[in-house]
Amino acid sequence: MHSRVSPPGGPRAEVARLYAQHAARVHRWVLRFETDADAEEVVHEIFVKVIERLDGFRAEASPTTWLYRMTTNHCLNRLRDHGRRAQLWREHADALWTTPVPEADQETVAFLGQFWRGLDDELVEAGIYYFVDGMTHAEIARIVDCSERTVGNRIERLRKAAAAATRGEP
């Protein structure tokens, strides 16, 4: 793996370079959650967070993964704050599935869509990676920095929550 470059010019120049290198990528990721009209502002919000956590970014073996996770969580938090998680699934479920995982199960999307709003953040994040991105437990474990078993437990809790909801249980 290549070492990450720390370009000259100090932190400000480094952020400028990170923006140049990743902003369009982050914008593409953001579009999975936000409308085109809001995406640009969300990208800027995310890079403000990058500025605040620049040391963490430098320490990452995979800055792209770090940024991907930050983007996902930022978008999910935004949706939660706006009470729009359920709306997200109604409006974008097809795109969420078909873009990264073309053969994904549409029934699962609809299933999740009904119950998404009330779930814990960690379950929602795991659900995005597992059901939307189609990642393996091991890859999710690498991203969220936990064990595969923990990932498995979260997916299982997600399934149970959904199953309980279909039976009308709180």
Next chain:
Amino acid sequence: MTHELRDLLARNGHLTMLSLDRYDTGELDASARRFVESHVETCDGCRARLRVVATHVPLVAPPRVVGRSTGSATIAYLAASAGVALAASAVLGLGSAMWPSPQAAREHAVEATHSASSYTSVAQEYSEAPELDVELAMRGDTLVVTPQGDGWLAVVAVRDEAQGDTDGDGESTVVAVLQPARATTEAVSIAIGRRISTQRVIALACPGPFTVELGEPLAAEPGCVAHERP
């Protein structure tokens, strides 16, 4: 297949979007890069998605930047450095110290896909770009590429399409992206596998962002330098 390689794939057997992005940023090690390239060669869907992922770089599209951030003062503060570091004259030409719009970047990237060149550089828009050069040296099976100066670097393997071309002006097609374009001032080491060892390997350095695309011809751009593996 190792766990690390298997986890580059989604459960449906295709590369995850994150894997493609990590490939594009040059974060994957040699074996993972080969794995991705091998998969992409035989998978139309992932090849198309990789094109989408790789078509993102020309963030600094100064004359075309029309969108503006509605963000905070922090952004405006940092934007000044972004402008200076990346395209000062162009950004400031808008009369505002704003970050370039990612939307504008996307639009510019779409335009780039219609370019005749496999790598579309905005280098020519840097009025006072520093002189660039790049050195290539083989150390065993590893190619060490050392940029001279501050700019963007990419390393590709190409196949000559025109027989008998010896002056470098003929058309060469990119058959592998060994190092996606990125800003760097440090040397990059690239393991040259058996499959690549018979190909021409070229390092490109430009003062600003550019892209290289699999399957597209490699063409010269003003302000950029290109050197072949010894």
